[in-house]
Amino acid sequence: MIAAMLKCSKIGALARVHAENGSVIAERAKILLQxxxxxxxxxxxxxxxxxxxxATNRACTLASQANCPLYVVHVMSKGAAKAIAQHRQKGHVIFGEPVAAGLALDGSHYFDKDWLHAARYVMSPPLSIDKSTPECLMDMLAADQLHLTGTDNCTFNGDQKMAGRHDxxxxxNGVNGVEDRMSIVWDRGVHSGKITPMRFVQIT
Known part of the structure; x- marks a missing residue:
């Protein structure tokens, strides 16, 4: 990763990172399945x-060492968002992007007794189980601690989700969001009084 960021810095590119720790996730998944x-x-x-x-903090740290601007996609948790905000306070050029699903939903759906209902919400990083996270992410967008909104739109129908019925x-992985992003950000941001219409334009 550091080599890629050094190259981005050299050519004036903006690095984009999906921040998760794949090695640890793989080990945890193996243990859970067992x-x-x-x-x-x-x-x-x-x-x-x-x-x-x-993973977000690590990416931000490496980017700062490489003097490389960084764009962290689909920020889903308070911890990741706060890591970005802390690095920006140090003067690092880092942008954080929460997605429509993370601004509107929480991870309680993963524990629904209806398997297919729960599977429909599987995405990575997953939705936060902390019900206050969506509002926190919107508050951070309002405070310019997060900077843009996306969707990470990647849809699958029920039959396709069934590929993981027993594993x-x-x-x-993926949910919809392209059609809903603007209305969700308007409702959770402008309609709620957290952001102005001008800020809505900036972050969408």
């Missing part, structure tokens, strides 16, 4: 929010 956890809840349990925060690691 314990008989096969449903969508395992997806959430194998990816604790601390890992997203750790959560095989559930196709």
């Amino acid at each position: 314990k008989g956890v096969t449903g969508p809840e395992g997806h959430r349990q194998s990816r604790p929010e601390e890992l997203e925060a750790e 959560f690691t095989k559930i196709p």
